[in-house]
Amino acid sequence: MSELAAVQGIERIEDAPLEGLLEAVRAYRDRRARFITATCLDRGERFEILYLFDEGLKTVAVRTFLPKGQRLPSITGVYLCGFLVENELQDLFGIEVDGLDIDYRGKFLVTNTFETPPLLKQTTCELRPTKEEPS
Amino acid sequence: MSDATNVPFGPQHPVLPEPIQLRISLEDENVLQALPALGYVHRGIEKAGELNDFQQNVFLVERVCGICSSIHALAYCLAVESAMGLEVPKRADYLRVVWMELHRIHSHLLYLGLLAEAFGFESMFMEFWRIRERVMDLLEMTAGNRVIISVCTIGGVRRDIDAEQARTIREELPKVREEVQRLVDALLGDYTVKRRTAGKGVISGQAALDLGAVGPTLRGSGVAQDMRMAGYAAYSELQFQPVTFPDGDTYSRTAVRAYEVFQSMDLVLAALENLPEGELAAKFKGRPDGAALARVEAPRGELIYMVVGNGTKNLERMRVRVPTYANIPALLSVLPGCEFADVPVVTLSIDPCISCTER
Amino acid sequence: MARMLRSVLRNALSKPATRPFPEAPRAEFEKARGLITFDCTDCRFCGACALKCPTGAIRVVREERRIYFEPFKCIVCGACLEACRFGSVRMGPERRKPVYEKPVEVYAKPETEAEPKPPDPGA
Numbered sequence: 252m253s254e255l256a257a258v259q260g261i262e263r264i265e266d267a268p269l270e271g272l273l274e275a276v277r278a279y280r281d282r283r284a285r286f287i288t289a290t291c292l293d294r295g296e297r298f299e300i301l302y303l304f305d306e307g308l309k310t311v312a313v314r315t316f317l318p319k320g321q322r323l324p325s326i327t328g329v330y331l332c333g334f335l336v337e338n339e340l341q342d343l344f345g346i347e348v349d350g351l352d353i354d355y356r357g358k359f360l361v362t363n364t365f366e367t368p369p370l371l372k373q374t375t376c377e378l379r380p381t382k383e384e385p386s
Numbered sequence: 387m388s389d390a391t392n393v394p395f396g397p398q399h400p401v402l403p404e405p406i407q408l409r410i411s412l413e414d415e416n417v418l419q420a421l422p423a424l425g426y427v428h429r430g431i432e433k434a435g436e437l438n439d440f441q442q443n444v445f446l447v448e449r450v451c452g453i454c455s456s457i458h459a460l461a462y463c464l465a466v467e468s469a470m471g472l473e474v475p476k477r478a479d480y481l482r483v484v485w486m487e488l489h490r491i492h493s494h495l496l497y498l499g500l501l502a503e504a505f506g507f508e509s510m511f512m513e514f515w516r517i518r519e520r521v522m523d524l525l526e527m528t529a530g531n532r533v534i535i536s537v538c539t540i541g542g543v544r545r546d547i548d549a550e551q552a553r554t555i556r557e558e559l560p561k562v563r564e565e566v567q568r569l570v571d572a573l574l575g576d577y578t579v580k581r582r583t584a585g586k587g588v589i590s591g592q593a594a595l596d597l598g599a600v601g602p603t604l605r606g607s608g609v610a611q612d613m614r615m616a617g618y619a620a621y622s623e624l625q626f627q628p629v630t631f632p633d634g635d636t637y638s639r640t641a642v643r644a645y646e647v648f649q650s651m652d653l654v655l656a657a658l659e660n661l662p663e664g665e666l667a668a669k670f671k672g673r674p675d676g677a678a679l680a681r682v683e684a685p686r687g688e689l690i691y692m693v694v695g696n697g698t699k700n701l702e703r704m705r706v707r708v709p710t711y712a713n714i715p716a717l718l719s720v721l722p723g724c725e726f727a728d729v730p731v732v733t734l735s736i737d738p739c740i741s742c743t744e745r
Numbered sequence: 746m747a748r749m750l751r752s753v754l755r756n757a758l759s760k761p762a763t764r765p766f767p768e769a770p771r772a773e774f775e776k777a778r779g780l781i782t783f784d785c786t787d788c789r790f791c792g793a794c795a796l797k798c799p800t801g802a803i804r805v806v807r808e809e810r811r812i813y814f815e816p817f818k819c820i821v822c823g824a825c826l827e828a829c830r831f832g833s834v835r836m837g838p839e840r841r842k843p844v845y846e847k848p849v850e851v852y853a854k855p856e857t858e859a860e861p862k863p864p865d866p867g868a
Contacts, residue, residue, distance in 0.1 A: 528776070
């Protein structure tokens with residue numbers, strides 16, 4: 252259960268509890284920061300989710316931890332453009348997002364060809380299928 | 387919505403050679419709503435980036451995009467270098483600028499050609515692509531390939547530009563510039579072109595910022611934001627001003643790209659002029675341990691790579707945020723209210739690259 | 746009208762911008778990335794090229810002292826070229842021609858076999 256200590260290139264990381272996430276994001280909205288994207292990391296028991304914002308060419312981040320199995324509140328009410336990345340979280344990490352404006356229900360990028368969501372650490376796939384040995 | 391006609395636009399469409407479907411609801415000829423359907427070309431590159439060796443990833447990320455390929459490699463290398471605390475030699479920084487700007491020129495010429503084709507100006511399309519070929523020849527001469535030039539490596543660059551090649555580039559670019567100038571004058575000054583593009587798909591600067599738009603889409607709305615101003619590689623030592631146009635319509639976005647071609651040519655020439663002597667790549671030992679984020683300006687806008695290393699040869703996480711991904715919400719917000727005949731032109735005006743978007 | 750006439754005359758009299766392709770192919774640039782071949786004279790079969798290859802196109806079998814190379818997996822990145830310390834990997838400017846089958850090329854030391862074995866059809 253590790254977490255990111257510091258990220259080169261991100262000015263500051265602000266920790267927000269899950270229930271305080273929307274307020275933290277709204278504070279950036281009020282400061283007219285541009286929403287860049289969200290990044291999720293699979294940390295075993297929980298997910299580490301970073302919401303990245305741009306403030307005058309500087310990158311700042313809001314971080315929250317989401318225990319697996321819990322639902323994530325959607326930020327689309329604050330930043331509408333977050334719908335793409337939240338649909339992506341649903342697809343690739345199997346996170347269920349509450350209150351998503353445009354919800355593709357886990358069929359945004361991938362269809363259900365995987366048993367577990369592809370970007371979880373437990374999902375393994377073979378990079379190069381081994382060919383028949385040439386004799 | 388009961389009277390609305392639903393039209394699927396794409397993934398197979400004569401003017402949109404991109405695997406995206408826009409589900410468009412129409413009332414008469416006017417668009418009420420547009421929703422994207424993606425997922426045709428998801429390749430799982432972020433997962434592959436976790437399974438591959440971090441050095442082999444350089445070649446993998448180059449294949450995320452078919453047009454701005456080497457800028458992806460640059461962003462990835464910058465991220466890994468900053469995670470490892472690696473210092474890049476000065477000459478490599480300048481050479482990176484030369485190649486990235488040549489890349490931007492050919493990408494913007496491709497866009498200008500495609501836009502001309504989208505409203506039926508076929509001879510303009512061919513003229514732009516004929517000139518683009520000369521830029522591609524410069525890339526092939528110096529890097530060995532036309533598009534996927536594989537020049538960046540962790541710590542520097544893999545190829546050098548010798549004096550002879552630098553001379554060829556210096557001689558060739560003014561000629562290309564002259565020809566592009568002639569075409570851009572014809573494209574931007576033409577009455578019919580203005581009727582097809584001016585005032586179509588308008589987005590204000592504030593709305594573009596709120597929707598997270600990047601690159602020429604943002605600069606076409608009058609917001610002077612260019613990641614090159616942050617000064618990665620050698621951009622901090624080269625003089626340039628971001629190109630902006632105030633109107634926020636298709637015409638402005640096109641004009642931004644057209645003038646960025648000239649700006650890029652100036653940057654290439656300035657970088658070649660100031661090319662310092664020295665090594666091409668820094669030697670490094672060890673593996674990335676720690677996280678880093680790199681933001682660079684790709685032809686379509688701001689490109690972000692975030693790498694999280696864990697001290698092994700595989701990365702813990704590789705996150706890619708491509709420019710088109712950020713521009714899709716802006717596109718969806720400008721489409722309602724457009725006429726259906728303008729949808730192809732407005733869609734092309736963000737220069738969509740869907741295979742990037744889905745990775 | 747006069748401007749148009751000038752363009753018409755220029756276009757009629759100037760050379761075409763394109764080449765007649767199959768008859769007159771373009772000369773390759775000196776530094777173009779093309780055909781990868783192996784010269785096993787100095788090769789120690791250390792496998793550095795196979796390790797660096799991002800697509801797994803190269804397989805070095807040390808016991809057999811052979812290199813199996815799948816040219817159609819190769820993306821011509823040149824990583825093997827940089828990895829080789831003995832100069833056994835060669836890159837020429839010519840491009841690979843289209844073929845009907847995707848053969849696996851086998852390279853071995855010239856002492857053991859006079860020439861690189863032709864692609865094995867049973868592979």
